Amino acid sequence: MTEEHEHLIEDLAEYALGSLEGPERARVETHVADCETCASRLREYWGVLGALPIGLEPVAPPAGALASIRAAARLRQPAAPAKRGILATWRWATLPLAAGLVAGVLLWNVWLQHEVSIHPPGPEVEALARRPGRLVILAGTGIQGASARLLVAVDGHHGHLAIAGVPPLPPGRSYQLWFVPASAPPVTGGTFAVDSGGRAWATISVPIPLDETRAIAITEEPSSGSSAPTGTYLLEARAWR
């Protein structure tokens, strides 16, 4: 029996590619843990595979991706001591929601028609991003290539929605964000429009706790907003961190 047969050299390439299954895979993992010859060969395969993307025609990462990563990274930082001023500023955002819940449909409509502002990421977003909170990623289930990130503040009542890859809508139409409870009708989080590039940053309200929310979705609705979704879910999230 040669040394090649004693080792698992023949399985290492497939293992490095991730295409080895079941018992064969487990066998290689067990073997390389104790065999430096095979472990070394495996590192060489990993190195070759790690270099393969260099052979592709390079594509520059999208502008703004780093800012999104930094914002999300800040959400995962250890919680800093709360600054009362910031909290006080945030709490105003919960007032329209509370009024809407108490005053019923009429006041709800008034609130709904107060379309959330659209603005580039600014100090408010920066402040939100520094706070520990929740991140929801919505995928384009109805619009291929669309995606959105919902940063929910630590108070759970408001946040910011960043969306990209959706077409601008004609006059009289807007996008509407929905929070879908497990056993109740969807509740709106606000309406918003996007710029000519299909992007928007919108301040939104979070009408029900995320832990009680089964899904978060975006539909196309009349500019005044709808009391229930009338369109299909264009973007949707059913799990979040």
Place this chain on the structure above:
Amino acid sequence: MKARTGQDEPADLELLRRMRGGDETALEILYKRYAGLVFTLALRIVGDPELAREVLQDAFLRCWDGRETYDAGRGRVPWWLIGIARNRAIDLLRSRPHQARLRERETLPGPAPARDAGPWDITDAVALRGAIANALESLSTVQRRAIEMAYYRGLTQAEIARELGEPLGTVKSRTREGMERLRISLWPLIDPKREE
């Protein structure tokens, strides 16, 4: 896009160490160093810029929050990062059947034309790109297809065999032969210790 050499490795490790301490500047440096490579790979796998962006962001955030722990025994930092991105991209591909169908309709592109046949300078990414193109070109079509289907689409050997209409044993042997040829061609260029 500079290829990273062994001389740069301590810098990468230092960046990871600083990131674990919450240093956003380290995250930014690592991003600027490898985001292009990660995004290029992600786009090649998922075929959609927005999904590729999602992969890019997720890969760096996983590094940031330590959900993926770097193991120096498995190689250098960029390989590890590429591995995270590749796994994430393939997960996305599998979770979106319509995306997978889109990819399946595409013919796998051939390697980029080789630009230079001279000795490769590992610090020159353009030259390395040429070397990789040459190495891929040296493979038989089936060897290259089998490796690309596994690497860029995450297919198992059985799935590749089904798709190519080849016996499983044939696919396995061609994958092994192709990988070995790539290793022999490229590893001396990737590992600076072997260049002497």
